[in-house]
Amino acid sequence: xxxxxASRPFQVGDRVKILGFVGWRGRxxxxxxxxxPGGMLVYRVRIPHKPKPTYIELCEDQLVALPAPCKVPPSPxxxxxxxxKQEGE
Amino acid sequence: MLLSAHFQGFxxxxxxxxxxxxxxxxxxxxxxxxxxxxxxxxxxxxxxxTHDHLKEDFKRFGLALDLAADPANVPRLQALTAxxxxxxxxxxxxxxxxxxxxxxxxxLRTWWNACDGLATSLDAILYNHLRRVLRRAPW
Numbered sequence: 001x002x003x004x005x006a007s008r009p010f011q012v013g014d015r016v017k018i019l020g021f022v023g024w025r026g027r028x029x030x031x032x033x034x035x036x037p038g039g040m041l042v043y044r045v046r047i048p049h050k051p052k053p054t055y056i057e058l059c060e061d062q063l064v065a066l067p068a069p070c071k072v073p074p075s076p077x078x079x080x081x082x083x084x085k086q087e088g089e
Numbered sequence: 090m091l092l093s094a095h096f097q098g099f100x101x102x103x104x105x106x107x108x109x110x111x112x113x114x115x116x117x118x119x120x121x122x123x124x125x126x127x128x129x130x131x132x133x134x135x136x137x138x139t140h141d142h143l144k145e146d147f148k149r150f151g152l153a154l155d156l157a158a159d160p161a162n163v164p165r166l167q168a169l170t171a172x173x174x175x176x177x178x179x180x181x182x183x184x185x186x187x188x189x190x191x192x193x194x195x196x197l198r199t200w201w202n203a204c205d206g207l208a209t210s211l212d213a214i215l216y217n218h219l220r221r222v223l224r225r226a227p228w
Binding site: 018020021024032033035036037040042044054055056057058059062 | 102105106108109110113117118120121124125127128129134
C-alpha cells in the first residue's frame with residue numbers, strides 16, 4: 001500500500017530569505033530533519049556573507065521561499081547543428 | 090567509518106535539537122542570533138566525534154561535559170578513541186598506528202556498544218541539564 005509522503009516546504013538548493021531580518025538571504029544546503037520544537041523541520045542555510053559564508057540552522061517557520069533566479073535565455077546559435085567532424089583530422 | 094559517522098550524526102542532531110529548543114524560548118528578534126551562536130564553528134560539523142569535540146560543542150549550553158564521570162563510560166571513551174583512530178586510518182589511507190587494537194568483528198561490536206552507551210549517557214546528561222535550565226522537560 002502506498003503511503004502518502006509528508007509535504008516538505010523546502011528542498012536542498014532552494015533560495016530563501018529569513019523572516020524578520022531584512023537582507024538576509026541564503027540557500028538551503030541540508031535538511032536536518034524534524035529537530036525543531038514540536039517536530040518542526042530544521043534546515044541548514046548558507047548565508048553568503050563576506051569574506052566567509054555563515055551557516056545557520058533554522059526552523060521552517062523562519063524561512064520564506066524566494067523565486068528561482070531568471071535563467072539566461074539560450075543563445076540563438078545554440079540551435080544550430082554542430083558541424084560534422086571529418087575523419088582523419 | 091559508518092559507525093563513527095552515525096555517532097557523529099546523533100551528537101550533532103542532539104546539539105541541534107537542544108539549540109532549537111533554547112532558541113524557541115527567546116523573543117523572535119533574538120532567536121536568529123542565538124541559533125547562529127550555537128551553529129558557528131561547531132566541531133561536530135567537520136571533525137570526528139571525539140570526547141574533546143563533544144566537550145567543546147556542549148560547553149555552549151553551559152554544560153561542563155564530563156562523560157568520564159560515570160565509571161561505565163571510561164572504557165566506552167577508550168573504545169571511541171580507538172574507533173576514531175581506525176576511522177582516520179580508513180578515511181585517509183593512513184598507516185596502522187603501533188599498538189592499535191585489531192580491526193575485527195569483536196572490536197567493532199565493542200565500539201558499537203560503546204557508542205550506544207555514550208549516546209544514552211549524553212542524552213541523559215543534556216536532558217537533565219536542559220530540564221534544570223528551562224524548568225520543564227525538554228522532550
